[in-house]
Every structure is written in C-alpha cells, then in structure tokens.
Amino acid sequence: MPAASWAPLSPAERAVAIEVLTHGPVSRSEIARKLNLSAGSLTRLTKPLIESGLLVEDPAAASFPLPVQGPGPAPAAAPAFPAVKVPPPDARIPAPTTRQGRPSQPLDIVADSRFFAGFKITEDTVYGVVTTLKSDVVAARALPLPTREPADVAGLLHAMTMDFAADFPRLAGIGVGLGGYVVGPDRTVTSPFLGWDGVPFVDLLEQRTDLPVVVENDVAALVESEAWFGAGRGLDRFVVLTIGAGVGYGLVIGGQLVRSGDDIRGIGRRWIVNPNGPLTPDGDRGSATALLSIPSIRHQVAAATGRNHTYDEILTLAAAGDPMATRVIDEAARALGTVVAQIANFAMPQKILLAGEGVGLVEVANPAINEAITANRHPLAEPVALETKISDFNDWARGAAVLAIKILVLGRPKPPQ
Template identity: 85%
Template sequence: MLAASWAPLSPAERAVAIEVLTHGPVSRSEIARKLSLSAGSLTRLTKPLIESGLLVEDPPPAASASASAAPATRQGRPSQPLDVVADSRFFAGFKITEDTVYGVVTNLRSDVVATRALPLRTHEPVDVADLLHAMTTDFAAEFPRLAGIGVGIGGHVIGPARAVTSSFLGWDGAPFADLLEQRTDLPVVVENDVAALVESEAWFGAGRGLDRFAVLTIGAGIGYGLVIGGQLVRSGDDGRGIGRRWIVNPQGPLTPDGDRGSAVSLLSIPSIRYQVAAATGQNHTYDEILTLAAAGDPMPARVIDEAARALGTVVAQIANFAMPQKILLAGEGVGLVEVATPAINEAIAANRHPLAEPVALETKISDFNDWARGAAVLAIQILVLGRPKTAR
C-alpha cells in the first residue's frame, strides 16, 4: 500500500493548515489576524491547500425563508469559513503494551472511526512489526486513503524515530519504524507514548489553544509532558521513566518499581496494588482497591489517602515550577481523583503559596485507544503537515 499524501507544505502554508485543522471551521479574517497575514497573502496561501483537497470553503449559512422573501442587499463577498476535509485522509495509530497491541484509525480531525486490539505473543521487533502490518492491512481495506502510521511505545526513542529502547519490550535500539515502513510502504513515526498523548491533547484536546499546558499520566507508570509556546518541550530524557526518581515523600513506601517514596512507588497502579497486597495478603484489582477505600476499609483507605496526597504534591510542584495554564491528569489510574479529591486538594494547598491562583486541573480517564489515537495524531502532524522534527 502506498501513502496518498499532499505535496510538502511551505512553512506559511503549514501554519495556515495547522490553524484550520485545530480550530476550524474558522473565518479567513480570524486566520489572517492570528497569523498576521494580509488578505491577499492568505488567499495566495490557501489556494493550493484547497486545490489539493486539504482545505475546503464552507458554504455561508443559508438564508431564512423570511429573509429570502425580502429584497437581497449584499454587502461585499459573503464570509466562507475554511475547514479541513476530515475524511480526505485516514491515519492508523497503535499503542503497544506488554501483552496487547491497540490500534485505531482516525480521520484528519483525529476522530476515531475504527478500533482493534490483538494479543502480543512475542516481543521480537520483527514479529511485532508483522503484527502491526497485518492490522494496518485490515484497516487499509476499509479505509483506502490511509496516509500514515503512528506508534506509541513506553520507552526512549532516539533521533527521528528510528531506534527504540523499551525495557518492558526488551528492546535496545530496535529500528522499529524502518521495520514497519518496509512492510507497509507507508510513512511511520514512532514516539514515546506519553509524548504522543500530550501532542494529541495539545492539538485536539484539553490543551488546544493554550500557550503553557502540562500532562501528568497515572497508570502502569508515571508520565509527564510539558507544552510551552504551543510546542512540546523535548529532552534527551524523554521515555527514561522520570517518575521512578521523582521523590515525593522520602519516608514513603518502598516498592519493587521505583525508589522509596517516589511518584511511581506512591501513585502507579502496580505499586498501589503491591502495597495493599503486602499489607492484607489479598490481591485486589485497582478498581477494587478504590471501591474498598471509598467504603472505608482501613488498609486500602490508608494507601489511597497517601497516594492522593502524593498526587496533590506532584500537581503543586508542576504548578509552582512550570506555571502552566492547565494541568491534565490522564491515564488508567486517575479514578483516584474521584475517590480522594479532598486529600488531593489539601496537598495542593499545602504546597502552594496562600495567594497563588487556583490550579486549573482537568481529569481524563484514558483507555489504550486514547493512547493509540495520540499516536495517530503524530502521523497527522509529521507525515501530512510536515511538522519539523525536533532534534534530540
């Protein structure tokens, strides 16, 4: 299968396309104002984007019956907002976990139009690439205008997504993007899964339109991403597992994964389950622990209360040092917020200046399809709009 993509966009065309993609339908005057363009320049830039099928001019609102009965008086050219042709291309996104591959197809607006999950029976890069190839082939049969593939992995990605190091997959510099491109003949981008989720939320979700935006994910581990100036802050430490050494309480619990009192030891789902099992001798699921804590069962309640105070402390630290306009809590573990909101708020207040502005906190329970959608957004960004890759 071959990618059907637009011609490379110039920086100015790219800026217009991104503005319409993330905020459309949007008027020409609003685009010109935001991008400091003259009407003539905007017309010149949008013409090839419309001709390529990337953008479309929405028809002006239809006149009402009463208005149509009256003599028409037109004042200049009617406003025709610009929008993307959402179904002009589709994108496959994959989230690889230790035992399952979750796949989605999105349109150009990142709306999920298909999902699939298959068991991962081997971690050999070649075998994983074969599995994603098979899933992509199935997707392409239903969506022939598939334009690219994004893959999110919990790990460290080096350079332009060519080499992947992931402890849970046992990969050390695996050339996974190349392996998948060779099989699919589609452009592939591989990225740390948290970075993919942050990009998705920055473009199409909770962080859209914000200059400073942070994401904290709670699940099998702890993830963190920061957007400044509308751009994801990149680092050579991306995917290294910062939560294992993010010390929240030096006297906190010691768990198999993460230093004593670290964000991972206090907040991750495996660590919370480990603490309850070690204290009670019973192996509960995370949801069961939350239910028991809410019902006042002493040991689960103590563990969840400690986790909640750790979460509030981490949120306050992010607010104090990064000063984001909003912090999004995402991941499979954020059910903690519903059970222990008072303890979280107390910890935030205890670690903030008394006159500090309230932290704008939003919560989103993310399933693995959300993570896969984040990977598809990377494909939209880099493979279609030509967003420059940041050197690391």
C-alpha cells in the same frame, strides 16, 4: 495523493494548516487575525495548500461580511400608524442592510479524504484505531500480544493495518505509541516495558505495510492529541500528567510540546515526592512512580495483606474504609496533590490534565489531593485548573494517530534556533 506529497510545508504554511485543522471551518479573516497575516500573505500561503488538496474552500458554510451601519435622513413625517414610536428629528438610523462584496468562504479540511491508523502497544495487548484527518475515531480493535519480539510485534501491527485498510482504503500513514523513546536519525526504539534496546522498529513496520510510520513515546503522543483536539486546545501553557502503569509528564508552551535531547517522558521513577515513602520494585523510594503507579499501589497492598487485588478493587476497599487500602490510597492522594502543586508552581500552566487508567484515585480521595495541593501552594496563588480524564487505551492509540497526522501531513516542526 499520498500523505507525503503534502509535506514539507514552510513554517507559515504549517501554521495556517494547523489553524484550519484544529478550528475549521474557519474564515480567512479569523486566520489572518490569529496569525497576524495580511490578506495578501494569507492568499499566498493558502493557495498551494488548496491546490494540494489539504485545504478546501467550503461554499456550504460561506458567510458574508456584517452589514455596514451608516447614518440615514430624519423622517419627514410621522408614520401612518400612530402605534409606532417616531424617532426625534435629529436621530441617526441605520442604512438598509445590504450584502457588500464577495462572500467569504471558510477554509476547512476534508476529514475523510485520508485516514490514519494509530496503535498503542502495552506489555500484553495492541490497541488500534483508525481516525479521520480531524482525529475522529471511526474504527477500533484490540489483539493480544503473544510475544514481544520486534519482528512479531511488527507482523501483528501489519495484520491489523491490513484489516483496517480493507475498510478504509485511503489509509495514509501509521502512528505507534509505546512506553519508550526513539533515538537518533535511524529512529531506533528503546522500550524498557517491551525489553527493546535500539530496535529498528520503524523500518520493520514500514517494510511490511509500505506506509509511512511514526513511532513516539506514548505520553508525548497523548499530549499532542490533547493539545490539538482535547483539553489543551487553544491554550498557550498546558500540562498532561498521566498515572497508570507508570507516571508520565508533558508540557506544552506556545502550542508546542517541550522536548529534551533524550525526550524520556517516564520521569516518575526519579521524581522524589516523599523520601520516606514506600520502596517498590519499580522506582526509587518515595518517587512518584512508587507512590502513584498502579503496579506500585497493588504491590504495597499485596505486601501488607498477602492478597493480590486489582486496582479497582483497592479503590473500592479504600472507599469502604478498609484500613490498609485506605492508608495506601491516602498516601498516593497526598503524593498526587504534591506533584500537581509542584507542576503548578514551576510550569505555571493554564490547565493540568490528569489522564490515564489510574485517575480513579481522584474520585475516591479528592479531599486529600486538594489538601496536599493547598499545602504546597502559596496562600495567594490562584486555584489550580485541574481536569481529569479517564483515558482508555483507545485514547492512547488515537494520540499516536494524531502524531502521524501532525508529522506525515504537516511535517515535523523545526526546533527553535
């Protein structure tokens, strides 16, 4: 049964499916409680999901209702063994434990019933993973990207998909994450990183693979993945801030990623943190990108020293007290603390996840980050719940696969009216 046959779902069916997907196996009573559904409504909603094969009743994990406690008669005489304490005559003791009613069979999703391919496209490499329906990565591969021509990139992803399909024949869909965004109903892709403008990449890849394809901004895909299965699971207000080749931002409210009309996630080039800050080739003076992105940090150190260093080398130099590396990293740390405080002030999230290849900055310059957060927050404000995660490119590819699961299996949610 192809993934497309599971869609479209009604909003209520979709809510039930998401609850089971992200928390299963889960009892019907728990689903009904969380979604404020009656038993009859839940039965009506789950029936087509079970019949389609998306959900399954899990007899192995069946549970029984808790025993009903009730009064019992007072003992007529003392027990045969004096060592046992006799309850007073007016005591109420539990009735014998009995199982009542039919066992409640939890609902779950068969994780390996379908597999999904997820790809993260960088400027020079394609990272690919295969995940189960519950987003567990079961295979991973990376290949160099010799050319950024759309047809060639589609051909490379096709070849990787066919390799994956040989080992996982129940491959049901493809998700692709890249530094760019999808425009309009024709799903054309614009990506400054790849030099693409209005490229019909979805069609190019679907024609080659004969599988449904979802292409999305890579930050949006990572946010969706973390909101469903990672640091933001179960939270109402959640933010992901990424630093790496650029600076990305995503806000989740009520379990939904907040989207704008253009849905551009790379807002760091216009996010002015310090108007007197550095001017770099990418981003306005003193922007989040100019202060925090890995290329900008490398550019600043190279411009001052005449030597090129990797990002990890710069962090090592700063930790050792090198004057120039220390100055650049301290300025980046203060900028990061300021950005985190601004997010906390205005979005008021329950948690901020800092992710990406650049989060090694936190380990080297954590005191400066915390000082900047404190300086930009009200003295009575609650501490910012900040979590860091060094995300490799396989995590980004997994995010693309999760987005494919979300859209191809459950259907794209309708925007609020």
